[in-house]
Amino acid sequence: MEFATFTKRIADAFPDLSPQLQVAARHVLDRPDDVALMSMRALAASAGIHPSTMVRLAKAFGCDSYKKFRTPFQERLRVLPKGYLARARSLQERGTEGEETLTQEVLSANLANLRDTFSINSFEKFEASAQAISNARRVYVVGMRGVFPVAYFFHYTYSMFRDNAVLLDSRGGAFSDDLRHFGKDDVIFAISFAPYTFETVRAVEFACEHGGTAIAMTDSPVSPLAKNAEHVLIVKNESPSFYHSVAAAVTATEELIALMMVEGGQQALKSIEESEQQLEGFQAYWRQNPKKKNKPRKRKS
Amino acid sequence: MEFATFTKRIADAFPDLSPQLQVAARHVLDRPDDVALMSMRALAASAGIHPSTMVRLAKAFGCDSYKKFRTPFQERLRVLPKGYLARARSLQERGTEGEETLTQEVLSANLANLRDTFSINSFEKFEASAQAISNARRVYVVGMRGVFPVAYFFHYTYSMFRDNAVLLDSRGGAFSDDLRHFGKDDVIFAISFAPYTFETVRAVEFACEHGGTAIAMTDSPVSPLAKNAEHVLIVKNESPSFYHSVAAAVTATEELIALMMVEGGQQALKSIEESEQQLEGFQAYWRQNPKKKNKPRKRKS
DNA sequence: ACAATTTTGAAACGAATGATTCCTTTTGCA
DNA sequence: TGCAAAAGGAATCATTCGTTTCAAAATTGT
Structure with missing residues (x-):
């Protein structure tokens, strides 16, 4: 919270700084x-x-020493906020140590997953995948079991500005029916981590056999998804518990969406506006006092 | 990658260290x-x-200077791995600046969301929420639209070791039907960010009116979900794009699951084992050479 | 064009850093 | 118990740190 406002202040004051200070800033x-x-x-x-x-x-921004100037930059990087450990210690003495460290492990595993994911996949990889999806006639999205949330999230968000996505969810066992019309200008976006869900692997194979393009989000370059895929995004999913962490996969998906959005430009923005208005029309959102005729609650940025 | 192995080495060697070195380690x-x-x-x-x-x-672990000892600890904290920016600069000169910084923004927004979420909600809050869910007769999970992935993830993972969760997804418009049997020993786990989905708010109200306990995962203490909820987890969802980031919400959910797992102990582990065996039995997972009689692909830790 | 003002760079300062050396204390073992 | 070895602490070193001072250079206004 502190860091963001501080850097914003610097960015805002930038034009008024002297040349050398601008270089520094x-x-x-x-x-x-x-x-x-x-x-x-x-x-x-x-x-x-x-x-x-x-x-x-530093002094130009009210810090009486460089040390104070640097503090928000350092706090921003801390995995655990200050004082967190003090409590951890006291808990430990009460015998709750195990769960407290578990909390820390969940947090740092996820932070590391995020960083690693963006480190492994260059910007160009994201960009290339986003391009491929943008150019598709139709986009089929498949992710089963643990990673279904990722597939759903992609489909939901993507559908806010494009209407050519199909979410494969095998409801009613009609999984393969959905792919029947898959053609060579179509793209399949598949997500799967080990152990790989059979149907997902099969769907990618099917898509490739029919001349389509596959974009895989998976955990290894030697994953069965990667074999057939044109574009492969490697996502880390380490977790201290039994499940696979999907936060990094969701974030990578967010990145794809954001890139397609930027690319989509004005048209994409307009589509989103329409989608939201439609939801308002359906009264999908809660309003503060539904009885009175209030303004709809302002949407959070 | 470097950090994890290094600290592991320290942890492994810990018992052999001298008393003072142990304090340091x-x-x-x-x-x-x-x-x-x-x-x-x-x-x-x-x-x-x-x-x-x-x-x-430092020297006990092969570092000829403390500086080298500290390096992996520092690299661990970097949002962007070294060298990332060098590429960014060259891209910028090619005119792709906008999208490159977008990538960085997506990443750091999500890292910040994670950190903030775990900073705002004390360990005790997570623990209390996990307890409440564990003690419930039945657990109803509701999260619509953008946060449905979170609800789904919770339900999917939770159901690996408990069988008393119900995912409300309003498929076929039967949303309220699912809640009909809600009773006073039941718990509703509700997720919603502004703008709050009407049905989610209503579901929480309904649950409370019927004497149940509500656990809310939302974006503000004054959210309509928080009003009725017994336990409130505040989750950050800042994003540089139009959607709400759900990675932090997923991670917070992972934390809840991990806590309930630990609490569930041996019984929970056994349930997971059974769930996985069942999936194997259904041949849900892909195997390297399905034709031959191979061992099933080992599950990634 | 010149003076006033601001911006910048060089030099130097004390304080703090990481590292070393040396000596005391503790430990393990006969 | 005595002794050798290991461990820990104090003092000290060269280096680097953040900071200050001051003069040169650049900018501004008249």
Whole structure:
């Protein structure tokens, strides 16, 4: 919360800064990780500026020392907020240690999954996958069992601005019926982690046999999905518990959607607006005082 | 990847360390964030040990300097892996800047959501919610539209070791039918973000009117869900795009599941084993060479 | 074009950092 | 009990840190 407002303040004041301070500010905004982890002098050097300039930047934003300037950058990186551990310790003495560390493990496993996923898959990979989906005549989405949430999320969000997606969910056992019309201009977006659901693997094979393009979101380059897929996104799903974590997969999906949105431009925005208005029309959303004629509750950004 | 193996090595060697080195090692393992962000002397002081001991710990694990010892702890915290930005810059010169920064924004928004969510909700809150669900006679799960993936994920995972969950999905418009048998020993687990889906709000109200307990996962303490709920988990869902990010909600759900698992103990484990065997029996999973009589593909940890 | 002002870079300072050395204390073993 | 070895602590070192000071350079207004 602190970091976001602070950097925003810097970004807003940017045009009014002196040339050298602008160089410093740009570097700071571009590489917040480095601000937190490197020494001031090293940071200045990597920005190609004099150390004094960094101090001046800090003071220009009301920090009486560089240390205070750096604090929000450091806090942003902490996996566990300050003071969390103090409580953890006291709990431990009460014998609840196991569950407390479990909490930390769930959190850091997921943070690591996110970072790793975006580290393994270059921006170009995301972009290429997004392109392929955007150009498809029809988009078939398949993800079963544990990863069905990912497939559903993709389909739901995608359908806010495009109307050519089909979610395969094998309800009523009619799984293969949905794929009957699959053609060579179509794309299948398949999600599966080990152990791979049979139907998902089969669906990808089917799609490829019929000349279509497959985009796979899976956990390994040697996954049976990857074999046939044109584009492969590797997603980490480590978890301290028995299930596979799907948060990273959801986030990678968000990334795909965001890219397609940007690409879709004005047209996509308009479609979303229409979708929302339609939902309002159906009274899908709760209103503060349904009895009175109130304005609809403002949508959160 | 580096960090995990390194800390594991420390943890494994722990029993063989001298008393003071154990104090140091414990502190390092307990507070990896501090190792990355604080100076060696400050870290030693907060651990109550002599600075020399820290240096000795580093050398005990093959690092010729403390700096090298600290590196994996620092890299772990980076939002963007090293070198990512270098590519970003070159892309920017090719005019793709907008989308590249979007990628970074998606990632860091989600990382922040995760951290904030676990920061806002204390461990006790998670624990209390998990307890309430565990003690319920029946668990009704409701989450519509964008957050249906969360509800589905909860229901799917929970059902691996308990059989008393009902997923409300209003398929066929029979939404309220499912709640007809809701009683005072039952629990409703409801997920909704602004703008709040009407049916979800209504379901919580209904449950409370019938003497049940509501656990809400929502975006604000003043959300209409929070009003009636016994336990409220606040989840961040900031996103650079038009949708609400659900990764943090999924992760918070994972945390609930993990806690209930631990609590469930041996019985829960046995149930999961049975569930998996059943799936194997249905041949739900793909096998490397279905024709030959191979061993089933080993499940990933 | 010149003076006033701001911006910038170089040099130098004290403080803090990580590392080393040396010596005391503790431990293990005969 | 005595002794050798290991462990821990204190003092000290060179280095690097953030910071300050001051003069040069650049910008601005007149």
